[in-house]
Amino acid sequence: MKRIPFRKVDGRNRDDLTVVSALFDRDGNYIAGVRKVIELRLRDETLAKLDSGISVKTSFDAKPGSYFVRLVVRDTEGQLMSAENSAVEIP
Numbered sequence: 001m002k003r004i005p006f007r008k009v010d011g012r013n014r015d016d017l018t019v020v021s022a023l024f025d026r027d028g029n030y031i032a033g034v035r036k037v038i039e040l041r042l043r044d045e046t047l048a049k050l051d052s053g054i055s056v057k058t059s060f061d062a063k064p065g066s067y068f069v070r071l072v073v074r075d076t077e078g079q080l081m082s083a084e085n086s087a088v089e090i091p
Helices: 044-049
Strands: 007-009 010-023 030-042 065-075 081-090
Touching: 030 044
Parallel strands: none
Antiparallel strands: 007 010, 010 030, 010 065, 065 081
8 A cells, every 4th residue: 555656635545446356267268357446535544554455355156176366456546557366276
């Protein structure tokens, strides 16, 4: 949260985050994806408490197997982008 460039409007720290979560099979083939826009309108006190970040939950209906999950986040104020990949095993 420290790297996100908020814009101060009406006493609130504002930014919109676009979060895209995608599920791929073990061969890299796209299975499903979800796009969410999170509108942040935070007071200074609330922002100070979020040093470690925020949690966003997404779920996919998938059969048992090995998958890769890719998460991409982009903000509107600074045009910053970050991505993370993780292997997931569904028993």
